[in-house]
Amino acid sequence: xxxxxxxxxxxxxxxxILTRHSTDLEEAGCLLYExxxxxxxxxxxxxxxxxxxxxxxxxxxQLDSVQAAIRxxxxxxxxxxxxxxxxxxxxxxxx
Amino acid sequence: xxxxxxxxxxxxxxxxILTRHSTDLEEAGCLLYExxxxxxxxxxxxxxxxxxxxxxxxxxxQLDSVQAAIRxxxxxxxxxxxxxxxxxxxxxxxx
Numbered sequence: 225x226x227x228x229x230x231x232x233x234x235x236x237x238x239x240x241i242l243t244r245h246s247t248d249l250e251e252a253g254c255l256l257y258e259x260x261x262x263x264x265x266x267x268x269x270x271x272x273x274x275x276x277x278x279x280x281x282x283x284x285x286q287l288d289s290v291q292a293a294i295r296x297x298x299x300x301x302x303x304x305x306x307x308x309x310x311x312x313x314x315x316x317x318x319x
Numbered sequence: 320x321x322x323x324x325x326x327x328x329x330x331x332x333x334x335x336i337l338t339r340h341s342t343d344l345e346e347a348g349c350l351l352y353e354x355x356x357x358x359x360x361x362x363x364x365x366x367x368x369x370x371x372x373x374x375x376x377x378x379x380x381q382l383d384s385v386q387a388a389i390r391x392x393x394x395x396x397x398x399x400x401x402x403x404x405x406x407x408x409x410x411x412x413x414x
Contacts, residue, residue, distance in 0.1 A: 225320050225367060227403070243409030250412055256351065257412050258369060260405035270405035272320060272367050274353060308322070310355035310365035314338030317345055317352050 226307030228269045234300040235261060238269050241297050248289045253280030267302070274312060321402030323364045329395040330356060333364050336392050343384045348375030362397070369407060 230238050242259045249257060253276035260270040275281040284290055325333050337354045344352060348371035355365040370376040379385055 225365075239408055243411055245414040246411040254412065257410050258407045259409050259411075260407045262403070262405040270320075270403065272369075274367075308357070308365065310357040312353045312355045313334055314354050315352050316338055316341040316354075317349065319340040 225273070225309075226271050226305060227265075228271065228297075229302040229304035230267050230269065230300050231302050232267055235267050235269055238297055238300045241293055241300075242269065242271065244293070246289055248287050249284065252284040252287060253277065254284065271307075278309070320368070320404075321366050321400060322360075323366065323392075324397040324399035325362045325364065325395050326397050327362055330362050330364055333392055333395045336388055336395075337364065337366065339388070341384060343382050344379065347379040347382060348372065349379065366402075373404070 228238065239259055239261065254273065255276060256272065256274035258272045260272070262268065262270065273281070275284075285294075323333065334354055334356065349368065350371060351367065351369035353367045355367070357363065357365065368376070370379075380389075
């Protein structure tokens with residue numbers, strides 16, 4: 225779960241990059257990747273990710289398509305980021 | 320996306336309550352509800368939720384089963400909570 229702060233007015237450009245359809249992510253072990261915004265924080269992009277493992281996430285950062293997206297996104301970012309990592313242990317939606 | 324701090328040693332009890340299988344949540348509009356923990360924060364429970372709408376989430380808090388879970392969980396909590404809300408705008412996993 226993370227937040228990315230953009231330079232003023234660049235939020236929607238970052239959203240466009242992060243929501244671009246990718247089959248690489250799923251193949252790399254990404255189970256969920258939801259991108260969001262909030263009226264209260266006009267220069268923040270929220271990202272909620274679930275991966276099959278921390279290792280799968282780590283390795284995904286080396287994919288060509290991910291590296292290209294990082295290069296494209298970097299000039300939009302203020303440098304401020306937040307978030308936390310945790311290990312999923314269950315869900316009430318699954319029996 | 321939220322974090323719940325428990326009293327020392329009560330984390331796993333809270334996880335048990337939050338991961339108990341419920342069909343009510345899905346019917347109420349819950350699309351995702353993942354409960355997690357992290358070695359680095361031994362008294363923290365992480366919850367990532369996606370709902371069809373903020374209204375659906377709000378109404379779910381009135382369900383009998385949710386009210387009962389809140390009553391059961393309250394004595395385990397330290398009172399410290401964190402997190403943020405955002406509106407999902409897309410996912411690279413969907414085309």
